[in-house]
Amino acid sequence: MKKIGIFYSFNTTKTGQAVKMLSEALGKENVETVNAETVNKDQVLSYDNMIFGVPTWFDGELPNYWDEFVPELEDMNLKGKKMAIFGNGDQKNYPENFVDGIGIMADLLESRGAEIVGLTSAEGYHFESSRALRGDKFAGLALDFENQPRQNKERIGKWAEQLQKEFL
Amino acid sequence: MKNTAVKQKYHIKKTSKKTLAHWYRLIIRGRTWDDRAPNYLKQAIGWSYHAPAAGHEGIQLAMGQTFDRDTDHLFPYYRDLVTCVSAGLTSEEIIYNGISKDTDVAGGGRHMSNHFAKPEWNIHNVSSNTGNHALHAAGTARAMKTYNHKGVVICSQGESSASEGYVYEAINGASNEKLPVIFVIQDNGYGISVPKKDQTANRKVANNFTGFKNLRIIHCNGKDVFDSMNAMAEAKEWVLENVTPVIVQANCVRIHSHSNSDRHELYRDDYELNYVAEYDPVAKFRRLLLRYDRFTEDELVKIEEEIRAEVKEAHKKGLAAPDPDPDSIYDFVIPEPYRAEKYPEGIHNEDGPKKKMIEAINETLKAEFRLNPDTYIWGQDIAHKEKGGIFNVTKGMQKEFGKERVFNAPIAEDYILGTANGMSRFNPKIRVVVEGAEFADYFWPAMEQYVEISHEYWRSKGQYSPNVTIRLASGGYIGGGLYHSQSTEGSLTTFPGVRVVYPSFADDAAGLLRTAIRSKGVTLFLEPKALYNAPVAATAVPGDFEVPFGKARVRKEGRDLSVFTYGNTTHMCLEAAGQYEKEKGYSIEVVDLRSLSPLDKDTILKSVRKTGKVLVVHEDKVFSGFGAEVAAFIADEAFEYLDGPPVRLGAAFTPVGFNRILEKAILPNTEKILEAIKQIIEY
Numbered sequence: 080m081k082k083i084g085i086f087y088s089f090n091t092t093k094t095g096q097a098v099k100m101l102s103e104a105l106g107k108e109n110v111e112t113v114n115a116e117t118v119n120k121d122q123v124l125s126y127d128n129m130i131f132g133v134p135t136w137f138d139g140e141l142p143n144y145w146d147e148f149v150p151e152l153e154d155m156n157l158k159g160k161k162m163a164i165f166g167n168g169d170q171k172n173y174p175e176n177f178v179d180g181i182g183i184m185a186d187l188l189e190s191r192g193a194e195i196v197g198l199t200s201a202e203g204y205h206f207e208s209s210r211a212l213r214g215d216k217f218a219g220l221a222l223d224f225e226n227q228p229r230q231n232k233e234r235i236g237k238w239a240e241q242l243q244k245e246f247l
Numbered sequence: 248m249k250n251t252a253v254k255q256k257y258h259i260k261k262t263s264k265k266t267l268a269h270w271y272r273l274i275i276r277g278r279t280w281d282d283r284a285p286n287y288l289k290q291a292i293g294w295s296y297h298a299p300a301a302g303h304e305g306i307q308l309a310m311g312q313t314f315d316r317d318t319d320h321l322f323p324y325y326r327d328l329v330t331c332v333s334a335g336l337t338s339e340e341i342i343y344n345g346i347s348k349d350t351d352v353a354g355g356g357r358h359m360s361n362h363f364a365k366p367e368w369n370i371h372n373v374s375s376n377t378g379n380h381a382l383h384a385a386g387t388a389r390a391m392k393t394y395n396h397k398g399v400v401i402c403s404q405g406e407s408s409a410s411e412g413y414v415y416e417a418i419n420g421a422s423n424e425k426l427p428v429i430f431v432i433q434d435n436g437y438g439i440s441v442p443k444k445d446q447t448a449n450r451k452v453a454n455n456f457t458g459f460k461n462l463r464i465i466h467c468n469g470k471d472v473f474d475s476m477n478a479m480a481e482a483k484e485w486v487l488e489n490v491t492p493v494i495v496q497a498n499c500v501r502i503h504s505h506s507n508s509d510r511h512e513l514y515r516d517d518y519e520l521n522y523v524a525e526y527d528p529v530a531k532f533r534r535l536l537l538r539y540d541r542f543t544e545d546e547l548v549k550i551e552e553e554i555r556a557e558v559k560e561a562h563k564k565g566l567a568a569p570d571p572d573p574d575s576i577y578d579f580v581i582p583e584p585y586r587a588e589k590y591p592e593g594i595h596n597e598d599g600p601k602k603k604m605i606e607a608i609n610e611t612l613k614a615e616f617r618l619n620p621d622t623y624i625w626g627q628d629i630a631h632k633e634k635g636g637i638f639n640v641t642k643g644m645q646k647e648f649g650k651e652r653v654f655n656a657p658i659a660e661d662y663i664l665g666t667a668n669g670m671s672r673f674n675p676k677i678r679v680v681v682e683g684a685e686f687a688d689y690f691w692p693a694m695e696q697y698v699e700i701s702h703e704y705w706r707s708k709g710q711y712s713p714n715v716t717i718r719l720a721s722g723g724y725i726g727g728g729l730y731h732s733q734s735t736e737g738s739l740t741t742f743p744g745v746r747v748v749y750p751s752f753a754d755d756a757a758g759l760l761r762t763a764i765r766s767k768g769v770t771l772f773l774e775p776k777a778l779y780n781a782p783v784a785a786t787a788v789p790g791d792f793e794v795p796f797g798k799a800r801v802r803k804e805g806r807d808l809s810v811f812t813y814g815n816t817t818h819m820c821l822e823a824a825g826q827y828e829k830e831k832g833y834s835i836e837v838v839d840l841r842s843l844s845p846l847d848k849d850t851i852l853k854s855v856r857k858t859g860k861v862l863v864v865h866e867d868k869v870f871s872g873f874g875a876e877v878a879a880f881i882a883d884e885a886f887e888y889l890d891g892p893p894v895r896l897g898a899a900f901t902p903v904g905f906n907r908i909l910e911k912a913i914l915p916n917t918e919k920i921l922e923a924i925k926q927i928i929e930y
Contacts (some may be wrong), residue, residue, distance in 0.1 A: 138498055143470075146471065147531065147535055214919075
């Protein structure tokens with residue numbers, strides 16, 4: 080199995096916890112982590128299989144570190160890349176924009192030619208709208224540390240299994 | 248974040264270095280002042296009100312850059328430091344306002360600090376009453392449309408202000424009238440300490456307006472310079488092309504407390520404070536400039552140092568600038584009125600056929616509208632086919648002057664008056680007449696706009712005069728009950744900056760209305776509706792009659808008692824005086840005040856000195872009614888001429904009952920006045 084690049088902000092707490100669980104589930108030997116705070120084009124292009132950790136900030140925005148990378152992403156050719164996204168959201172307090180960050184990033188990566196993998200069912204969540212929805216699925220894995228923290232481990236575990244197949 | 252709904256005109260990789268440098272200078276200038284402002288309070292120099300702009304810089308830069316002072320109008324709010332810097336205010340102009348110097352271009356330190364403005368450039372001096380300028384923005388946009396002016400109005404406000412009814416009225420009106428306004432909602436999540444979940448159900452308040460027709464809503468990241476610039480550019484292009492309004496909702500963060508009287512650590516935890524600071528728009532812009540190799544660290548540091556030096560220099564100038572002169576407080580309370588040169592005392596000798604008051608008002612309105620093409624009138628129920636207001640006072644006006652000058656307003660009294668205040672801003676030639684409400688009783692929703700309009704001239708140090716006549720059908724004696732009989736002058740005369748007149752006869756109604764429409768400033772024109780068609784109020788009316796403000800009219804000369812009155816009760820006083828004279832042989836003087844503010848103190852004193860006895864009569868309640876002012880003035884200024892205390896007669900201290908028996912018991916009438924005269928004379 081090719082190395083999977085997991086890109087996320089090393090300054091984060093919850094996203095960092097999710098990455099830890101995800102790495103364990105995928106096998107630490109199979110993953111490499113990259114700090115999204117300082118990510119560059121070459122780092123992205125060096126992987127064929129990638130996971131982006133994209134929490135949603137405020138009322139449906141990308142975190143600033145991802146947002147600042149967008150102008151660079153916009154000029155990249157991601158054809159042939161398989162990319163998966165997970166992100167934290169708060170379905171109770173931000174039901175109108177639940178995990179929008181996943182959707183925004185998915186749109187962007189797809190527009191550059193990437194194949195989005197790791198779509199998951201939206202069942203079991205209660206929210207009003209989300210830019211991450213693709214039919215009845217999210218364009219990635221939605222985590223809710225605020226309201227459904229006990230489900231994180233199981234969700235991440237299942238997702239890791241799914242990715243192991245889809246990254247092949 | 249890219250806002251895919253709008254064209255990407257500006258981009259970190261594509262925007263010219265010169266433009267980026269300009270923006271960075273503006274943002275650093277704004278942030279430097281924003282950071283320094285609290286120090287002035289700590290040192291007791293000033294800036295005692297400071298609502299920090301930190302966290303809003305993206306959208307504020309964009310608003311200022313989008314605004315074109317040659318064509319547009321900008322209504323900033325009290326958090327718009329960077330907006331005003333971006334629109335062109337210099338460092339000196341910022342500190343003059345911050346520490347309330349006489350040189351403050353907003354209004355010489357008269358208005359609260361951090362309310363930046365420059366009326367000369369159409370950057371308006373707005374209220375602290377959050378969002379109430381949205382109505383002014385709609386009014387100015389209406390004028391732009393009426394005069395085929397190509398430009399936009401940019402109206403800036405916080406998200407919590409959208410909870411105010413008048414903001415709804417403004418957006419509804421702009422949508423309905425298709426007005427060229429960009430309403431910018433700067434959403435930082437809080438109204439002081441109140442989180443937005445306590446304001447409205449939608450986290451993005453602009454989405455409350457998605458059902459409005461003719462309205463485009465654009466969301467942007469107000470913390471991001473490029474997203475904000477693109478959103479504002481798109482909004483302006485849209486408004487200019489379509490002449491319909493746009494809402495731009497800009498998501499911001501509030502890095503500091505609401506203002507220096509707020510302590511956000513009482514309701515925001517460290518986690519929240521950290522993550523909002525994390526998204527500092529200035530830091531983000533700086534990082535982008537470096538990351539995409541548009542500037543070197545040295546280049547940015549050089550700009551920062553230049554701004555620091557500039558601010559230091561402006562600080563010195565600010566401290567040395569003159570303070571306002573305490574002797575200037577009476578300057579610019581209200582503009583000089585039109586000079587009634589033909590009738591300097593407001594008296595005539597016309598002996599023609601008598602006209603009813605309603606005819607006199609209608610004919611005067613029409614005459615003034617014929618004379619001045621920049622006159623406008625609107626109000627609820629004012630113009631629909633043959634109808635011209637609830638009492639038909641404006642009958643025939645729309646037919647003669649068209650729908651652009653004579654038109655209906657929604658049932659929104661605040662909107663009626665607020666848009667008058669806005670329309671006036673477009674051009675000082677414009678004269679607006681509004682029927683402030685269907686009945687004076689329904690004027691209260693407009694009260695905040697009334698207060699607002701009363702101090703525009705003073706607050707801007709004479710830079711802006713709203714030229715508006717507010718007509719209200721007032722008073723009782725029609726069996727109208729609690730909501731069709733109120734007298735409002737007791738409440739409405741207390742505001743400096745508004746002239747208040749209350750005629751009793753047709754000729755005075757015509758003369759005062761003409762003077763009001765021709766004058767600069769605000770006049771409240773109270774019409775005793777019970778007299779519209781009353782033969783007793785009908786008089787001959789010269790076609791060019793003018794009555795100056797502050798000129799009472801002695802309607803009946805006398806020696807033994809002075810009766811001061813106005814409106815409906817003038818006729819009762821005249822009747823009672825005549826009757827008493829006839830019965831007892833005493834001579835009673837009846838003075839119709841006509842103008843309550845300004846008050847004709849000379850005529851009052853002259854009469855008191857002659858008679859030594861005073862009765863003040865009005866329809867309003869005695870308790871805290873306008874008569875208290877007249878009586879107190881007489882006691883102050885003519886005490887030595889009085890034979891006894893001034894006596895007041897008016898309504899009981901109750902609402903006005905609907906049943907005629909109740910109305911009669913509550914309101915003054917000829918019998919009650921006669922009894923009062925008798926008691927004073929025969930004491």
